[in-house]
Amino acid sequence: MxxxxxxxxxxxxxxxxxxxxxxxxxxxxxxxxxxxxPPQGLSLRWFWAVFEVESFRASFVLSxxxxxGATLLALVLGVPVAYALARYPLPGGExxxxxxxxxxxxxxxxxxxxxxxxxxxxxxxxxIPALFVAHTALLVPYAVRVVSASLANLRSxxxxxxxxxxxxxxxxxxxxxxxxxxxxxxxxxxxxFVTSFNQVPVSLFLTGPGVSTLPIQMLWxxxxxxxxxxxxxxxxxxxxxxxxxxxxxRFLGLSRYV
Amino acid sequence: MSDAAFLDLAGxxxxxxxxxxxxALDLSIKEGExxxxxxxxxCGKTTTMRAVAGLLQPMGxxxxxxxxxxxxxxxxxxxxxxxxxxxxxxxxLSVFENVAFGLRRQRTPKDEIERRVAEAVAxxxxxxxxxxxxxxxxxxQQQRVALARAVxxxxxxxxxxxxxxxxxxxLRLEMRTELRRLQRELGITMVYVTHDQEEALAxxxxxxxxxxxxxxxxxxxxxxxxxxxxxxxxxxxGFENVFQVKDGQLRAGNGAALPLQAPVDGGTAWLAWRPxxxxxxxxxxxxxxxxxxxxxxSVEYLIESTVGPIKAEAPAALPRHEAGxxxxxxxxxxxxxxxxx
Amino acid sequence: MFTSRTTGLMLxxxxxxxxxxxxxxxxxxxxxxxxxxxxxxxxxxxxxxxNDGLGREVFWRTIKLAALVTxxxxxxxxxxxxxxxxxRPERRGVLVGMVILPxxxxxxxxxxxWLVILGRTGFLNVLITNLGLxxxxxxxxFTETAVFIGxxxxxxxxxxxxxxxxxxxxxxxxxxxxxxxxxGWIATFFKVILPLTREGLVIGGTLVFTGSVTAYIxxxxxxxxxxxxxxxxxxxxxxxxxDFASASVIAAILMVTTLAANRLLRRLATPRRR
Numbered sequence: 001m002x003x004x005x006x007x008x009x010x011x012x013x014x015x016x017x018x019x020x021x022x023x024x025x026x027x028x029x030x031x032x033x034x035x036x037x038p039p040q041g042l043s044l045r046w047f048w049a050v051f052e053v054e055s056f057r058a059s060f061v062l063s064x065x066x067x068x069g070a071t072l073l074a075l076v077l078g079v080p081v082a083y084a085l086a087r088y089p090l091p092g093g094e095x096x097x098x099x100x101x102x103x104x105x106x107x108x109x110x111x112x113x114x115x116x117x118x119x120x121x122x123x124x125x126x127x128i129p130a131l132f133v134a135h136t137a138l139l140v141p142y143a144v145r146v147v148s149a150s151l152a153n154l155r156s157x158x159x160x161x162x163x164x165x166x167x168x169x170x171x172x173x174x175x176x177x178x179x180x181x182x183x184x185x186x187x188x189x190x191x192x193f194v195t196s197f198n199q200v201p202v203s204l205f206l207t208g209p210g211v212s213t214l215p216i217q218m219l220w221x222x223x224x225x226x227x228x229x230x231x232x233x234x235x236x237x238x239x240x241x242x243x244x245x246x247x248x249x250r251f252l253g254l255s256r257y258v
Numbered sequence: 259m260s261d262a263a264f265l266d267l268a269g270x271x272x273x274x275x276x277x278x279x280x281x282a283l284d285l286s287i288k289e290g291e292x293x294x295x296x297x298x299x300x301c302g303k304t305t306t307m308r309a310v311a312g313l314l315q316p317m318g319x320x321x322x323x324x325x326x327x328x329x330x331x332x333x334x335x336x337x338x339x340x341x342x343x344x345x346x347x348x349x350x351l352s353v354f355e356n357v358a359f360g361l362r363r364q365r366t367p368k369d370e371i372e373r374r375v376a377e378a379v380a381x382x383x384x385x386x387x388x389x390x391x392x393x394x395x396x397x398x399q400q401q402r403v404a405l406a407r408a409v410x411x412x413x414x415x416x417x418x419x420x421x422x423x424x425x426x427x428x429l430r431l432e433m434r435t436e437l438r439r440l441q442r443e444l445g446i447t448m449v450y451v452t453h454d455q456e457e458a459l460a461x462x463x464x465x466x467x468x469x470x471x472x473x474x475x476x477x478x479x480x481x482x483x484x485x486x487x488x489x490x491x492x493x494x495x496g497f498e499n500v501f502q503v504k505d506g507q508l509r510a511g512n513g514a515a516l517p518l519q520a521p522v523d524g525g526t527a528w529l530a531w532r533p534x535x536x537x538x539x540x541x542x543x544x545x546x547x548x549x550x551x552x553x554x555x556s557v558e559y560l561i562e563s564t565v566g567p568i569k570a571e572a573p574a575a576l577p578r579h580e581a582g583x584x585x586x587x588x589x590x591x592x593x594x595x596x597x598x599x
Numbered sequence: 600m601f602t603s604r605t606t607g608l609m610l611x612x613x614x615x616x617x618x619x620x621x622x623x624x625x626x627x628x629x630x631x632x633x634x635x636x637x638x639x640x641x642x643x644x645x646x647x648x649x650n651d652g653l654g655r656e657v658f659w660r661t662i663k664l665a666a667l668v669t670x671x672x673x674x675x676x677x678x679x680x681x682x683x684x685x686x687r688p689e690r691r692g693v694l695v696g697m698v699i700l701p702x703x704x705x706x707x708x709x710x711x712x713w714l715v716i717l718g719r720t721g722f723l724n725v726l727i728t729n730l731g732l733x734x735x736x737x738x739x740x741f742t743e744t745a746v747f748i749g750x751x752x753x754x755x756x757x758x759x760x761x762x763x764x765x766x767x768x769x770x771x772x773x774x775x776x777x778x779x780x781x782x783g784w785i786a787t788f789f790k791v792i793l794p795l796t797r798e799g800l801v802i803g804g805t806l807v808f809t810g811s812v813t814a815y816i817x818x819x820x821x822x823x824x825x826x827x828x829x830x831x832x833x834x835x836x837x838x839x840x841x842d843f844a845s846a847s848v849i850a851a852i853l854m855v856t857t858l859a860a861n862r863l864l865r866r867l868a869t870p871r872r873r
Contacts, residue, residue: 006682010694013679013759016752017701020712023722027715035715038725077617080610088607089275100614103622107813107857109830110850113837114625137622140614157346160313163334165411166363169606175359179350198705201815204834215707219819222711231715234708241704249696 021238028232035228046232056233058210059217062128063197066213070135071143071192075185077136078143083177085144086151101141108138109201116205127211134202139192146191150184151177183252190248194241263322264289264447265310265415270319272305272471279305280471282319287464292441292448294462296455296482298494302471303451307417310449312336324414334363339413343420345404347392353379353403354388360411378410381440398429405437409444418450422457434460455495459483467491486595489528497530497595498569508589510565516543520591528597531589533558533571538579541588547579561587630854633847644848654832654845658852661829664743665811668750672758672807673800675751677788680762695763698756706753710820713749714740717821741825749817754810758803765799766792801868808864809857829853 028046030039050056081100090096103111111134120130154177162172178185203213212220214237222230263286272280280302287293295303308314310321312333321329328336347356357375366374379385382402392400401421408416421437422430438461441448452458458465459479467474467482467490475487486492489500501508503526507515519542522529538559545563552574559579561568570587579585636643648654683694701709716722717739724736739745773795777787793800818828827835833849836842 006678006685009678010682013675013755014697017755018697020709020716020752021701021704023715024708024712034720035718038722077614081614084607084610088610089604090607090611096611096615099623100611100618103618105857105861106622106626107830107850107853109813109815109833110626110629110854111622113833113846113850114629115621117843118625118628119621133621137618140618144614155344155346157342157344158348160311160333161340161342161346161407162348162359163313164311164336164338164340165360165407166334166337167359168332168334171363176348180348194703198707200707201813201830204815205837215705215816218707218711219816222714222820230711234705234711237705237708242700245696245700245703 021235024231024238025235028228028235030228030231033227035226035231039228046228047236049229050233050236053229055212055217055221056214059212059214062211063214066128066131066135067193067196070132070139070196071189073132073136074139074143074192075147075188078140078188079147079185081140082144082147082151083173085148087156100144103137104141107201108199109204111137112202112205120206127206127208130206131203131213134206135196135199138199138202139196142192142195143188146188147181147184150181150187154180187248187252190244190252194244262289263287264291264324265449266320266322267306267310268320268322270306270309270321271317272302272309272314273317274305274314276317278317278471280309283471283473285466285473285476287447287449289447290445292438292450292461292463294450294452294458294465295468296452296458296465296494297468297474298453300470301468303453303468304419305471306468307340307419307449307451310415311338311340311417337411337413339408339411339416341401341404341408341416341418341421343423345392345400345424347400347403347407349392351391352388353384353390353392353395356392356403357407357410359407364411374410378406381409381443382406382436397425398433401425401433405440409440409446414447416446416448418448420452421450423452423454430457437461459495467494484595486530486597489530489597492528492530492595492597496532498533499531499536499589501529501565501589503527503529508565512566514564514566516563516565516589518591519588522591523596525598526596529589529591529594530597531594533569535590535593536568536570537588537590537593538570538572539576539586541586541590543587543589544584545587547581547583547585549581550578559585561585563587629847630851632843633851635844635847644844645851648845648848648852651845653827654849657827657829657832660743660826661812662856664747664750664828665808667747668754668811669758669804669808671747671751672755673804675755676758676762676803677792679755679759680766683759683763684766691763695760698759698763701752702756706816707820709753710749710816713745713752713821717745717748740821741823743822743826745821746818746826746828749821750811750814753814753817754807757806757810761799761803761806762796765796768799769795798868801864805861805864808860812856812860813853829856 026039027035029042029044031043031045032040084090085097115130115134119125119133120127158176158180159172162176163169167175198215199213200215200219203216207213207216218230218233265287267283267285270280270283271278272283283302283306295306297303305314309316312328312331316329319329320327323336323338348359351359354375357378358371361371361374375388376385379388382405384399384402384406387395387399392403395403401424404421418437422433425433434457450458450461459482462479464477465479465482466476469490475482475491482491483495486495486497489502492500501510503509503518503522506518506521508518508529509515534556543563545561545568548560548562548567550560551558553571555574556571557574557578559570559572561570568587633644634640634642649658683691683698686694714721718724719736719740721739723739727733728736769792773791774787777791782790813830814828815830815834818826818831819834822828822831824835829849829852833846833853836846836849
């Protein structure tokens with residue numbers, strides 16, 4: 001295969017992968033009342049209109065809060081696991097890591113349904129705590145994997161050095177390990193945040209009237225309305241993700257952890 | 259230097275996951291002494307050192323430091339310094355903060371930290387490098403930071419785990435002199451773990467040769483070098499030609515034997531010759547020269563004989579014996595080290 | 600002190616308890632429920648699902664679409680990954696970043712783009728009617744093709760990334776070596792590149808296949824009720840029909856299909872000794 005031919009193929013692949021976003025952005029900038037491409041006149045009105053819709057605002061706040069909270073809890077649970085896997089002989093190691101990574105194998109929709117039927121309804125649990133539990137469970141494996149990757153590059157003898165200089169185990173961890181895996185933890189946070197924010201199947205059964213995450217709200221809305229607001233919102237979300245990814249890649253080299 | 263034991267290991271048994279690595283070890287070290295633990299990898303020297311530091315809980319036995327039983331004292335309360343083979347510098351901290359780490363843990367006042375860190379950094383000749391990160395330093399400089407970091411807290415005992423093994427030959431020689439100077443200046447008791455006999459001989463007041471978790475021989479460098487107590491020690495300190503003595507014969511590992519050149523004391527179990535102690539060009543035995551290596555001052559010969567390969571060394575000024583030629587050689591008991599057991 | 604088992608256990612315990620209570624136990628109960636009948640236990644629910652024409656149709660459609668998407672992703676993935684690996688290392692990073700970027704964007708947004716393109720008044724139909732290829736706008740949406748395209752765009756990056764890292768680890772010069780020995784491009788691919796990158800292909804293939812089998816958004820938006828897949832059917836059974844028995848069966852089928860795909864493909868990844 002000649003390199004010119006390869007370049008052409010690559011351009012087509014990128015057109016397929018990224019082109020649709022350009023179309024959404026253009027469709028969102030339509031001045032017309034219904035969704036169309038090419039847009040009927042140019043205007044940013046739908047971008048502003050998105051912010052006027054109360055259900056979008058509320059679900060956006062919920063999604064952000066959920067993503068931050070679930071990612072933080074997943075890290076609180078996952079960092080010790082990654083650390084233990086790197087430093088200690090674990091009882092039943094294989095089974096343990098299968099258990100801890102099982103949330104990635106199980107189709108997310110099942111998790112939502114199972115939690116709804118056997119936790120939310122019997123315990124009369126609120127929707128938000130249920131979403132929080134489901135999203136956290138899903139993110140723990142990511143947290144463990146990404147933090148493990150950055151721990152793998154860290155020698156364990158610096159902790160011993162810290163202990164011999166008078167630090168206790170906890171101080172040794174916080175003073176010597178944590179600062180050195182900070183980038184990994186940040187990368188895990190970003191991946192977790194994005195995963196939770198974009199998550200649909202888990203939340204599907206765990207949302208209800210008045211309480212919904214943004215992607216679910218968008219799915220609802222697009223079923224009943226055919227105006228450019230979803231295009232505008234999608235464009236905004238895409239731009240937000242791009243900004244996060246670019247910043248993260250610039251400072252952390254995010255792609256090493258994906 | 260007082261005569262009472264400062265560090266005392268009594269019946270120390272160590273192991274990982276129940277697999278024994280060191281068995282019933284007894285060792286006493288005096289205050290201000292520099293002791294080298296010498297042995298091949300897997301002999302238990304590093305394990306012993308880690309137990310002294312508190313990084314490994316003994317399966318049995320007692321560790322006493324300065325008259326106090328520290329067997330159950332956690333590592334962070336022992337005040338024992340350790341210089342790691344990998345240096346184990348904190349990668350995110352500057353030279354200053356690396357050295358200040360232990361002082362900060364002791365809640366030393368700020369101005370005293372400044373003063374003592376400056377002193378320690380100056381002592382290892384790194385003044386001006388305080389703001390650098392470890393990765394911005396050469397191997398030798400990192401080694402010096404590790405040393406400064408370990409001694410700045412004035413530990414009661416300094417352990418060094420193969421500290422020079424990651425340096426090149428020239429730096430190693432330089433650091434060796436440096437370490438010796440530091441030890442004299444600070445009067446600190448040191449336990450030095452190494453597999454390099456030359457390093458141990460040059461540095462230590464006393465050498466402890468270990469093998470398979472047991473002490474093989476203990477004594478001043480001269481004693482270890484000249485009168486090895488076992489055939490293992492002999493081989494380890496450079497006696498290349500070691501033979502068992504039985505019924506007036508030299509026995510090789512392959513079962514072959516040669517008659518002794520001269521009678522020996524009845525209590526002798528082994529005879530060991532360094533290469534230069536082998537007579538070359540004369541003597542009762544014969545062998546074929548397999549190869550020669552020119553060492554500058556001398557030439558080393560590898561000779562195939564009925565008792566296996568013999569390593570001999572002769573001054574370079576003497577006429578050479580070409581490879582492939584048959585040559586006469588002698589193993590006079592007078593030039594050998596006699597090992598009684 | 601650094602080998603204490605109890606410390607290790609204490610560190611993993613919170614996560615283990617959380618995952619077990621908040622995830623594993625409910626999921627296992629749900630899966631077990633699929634065997635629950637009105638009078639005792641058995642595989643009756645499964646038989647009912649498979650005897651139901653719709654259930655069977657949706658199951659096979661899901662498998663078929665997932666397989667086709669995986670196959671297409673593999674073919675396009677090799678071409679794209681090869682082209683990326685051929686570029687200079689500093690450009691390679693940018694290209695890999697551009698492949699990863701879509702993965703970070705909301706799948707709802709990504710799928711919605713196809714609505715804009717394939718809809719009645721969408722980009723493609725405007726193009727087709729303006730060019731006079733058809734009088735009437737074509738029905739492109741709510742077809743298997745639409746779902747296929749949506750899924751492919753969603754999961755292709757995973758395949759490309761897996762293959763890029765596999766191709767990067769290809770021993771240097773094996774391809775020129777094969778060609779100097781007279782192998783053409785097809786022979787080189789099947790005899791050299793494919794066997795040496797099998798693991799990457801299998802990793803990517805597993806991600807794409809299981810991702811497609813368990814996709815919800817794409818079939819929901821681009822397939823609607825005309826082109827149901829397992830997850831959209833499951834959602835319908837619960838939210839419309841309140842039929843938990845068949846929902847739990849679908850859940851179990853999804854689970855088994857993903858696990859089986861994982862297993863099967865992993866077996867393909869480990870080369871057999873000859």
